[in-house]
Amino acid sequence: MENIQDIINIGKNLYNKDLTVGTSGNISIKTDKGILITTSGSVLGNLSEKEIVLIDFEGNEQENKKASSEKMLHVEIYKQRSDVKAIIHTHPEYLTTFACCHKALDEPIMSENIIYFEDIPVAPYAMPSSLELVENTVKYLKNRDVVIMANHGAIAVAENLEQAYLKMETAEYYAKVALNTKILGGARYLSQNDVQNLIELKKSKL
Numbered sequence: 400m401e402n403i404q405d406i407i408n409i410g411k412n413l414y415n416k417d418l419t420v421g422t423s424g425n426i427s428i429k430t431d432k433g434i435l436i437t438t439s440g441s442v443l444g445n446l447s448e449k450e451i452v453l454i455d456f457e458g459n460e461q462e463n464k465k466a467s468s469e470k471m472l473h474v475e476i477y478k479q480r481s482d483v484k485a486i487i488h489t490h491p492e493y494l495t496t497f498a499c500c501h502k503a504l505d506e507p508i509m510s511e512n513i514i515y516f517e518d519i520p521v522a523p524y525a526m527p528s529s530l531e532l533v534e535n536t537v538k539y540l541k542n543r544d545v546v547i548m549a550n551h552g553a554i555a556v557a558e559n560l561e562q563a564y565l566k567m568e569t570a571e572y573y574a575k576v577a578l579n580t581k582i583l584g585g586a587r588y589l590s591q592n593d594v595q596n597l598i599e600l601k602k603s604k605l
């Protein structure tokens with residue numbers, strides 16, 4: 400199946416780009432039949448068909464496999480955001496560093512990223528797999544496609560898997576650069592006027 404192969408390929412890309420580690424993280428896509436999601440404990444960099452399970456839109460497994468423990472996060476995002484067709488949740492090193500420090504990526508330092516993200520907020524901490532985590536994270540995804548999850552990792556949503564992947568990759572790059580600027584004594588901020596012009600540019604492209 401094309402959809403399953405897409406998830407396997409994106410898992411490899413995430414691993415090859417150091418965007419996932421060990422058995423952490425999960426990937427899903429929304430299909431006509433339900434949600435295809437990685438199974439609990441799967442290694443995203445080394446997925447096969449048996450590590451991908453179909454669940455319905457309420458989160459019930461449609462096959463005899465156990466879906467990721469974060470399945471309800473995926474279910475709720477698809478409920479709230481009809482435009483979203485793919486979700487990637489991983490613990491990339493730099494985004495997770497920001498997550499551990501409760502630091503949003505909101506400094507006006509990179510013009511391209513202001514157009515792409517505006518900013519990347521931090522959703523408050525909650526226990527992994529909990530309903531509270533679902534509520535906290537979904538709230539922040541209302542008007543953003545990438546969110547840092549406090550003391551945990553990051554999540555990227557998009558209209559397809561490729562775009563969700565690119566968002567996660569670009570967000571991780573943004574986090575790396577943001578951290579590097581601290582080594583050189585801090586970035587020089589763009590002015591409020593520059594930021595406004597970038598946001599206007601983004602709106603004109605929509």
Ligand SMILES: [Zn+2]
Pocket residue numbers: 423424488489490527551552
């Ligand atoms: Zn996680």
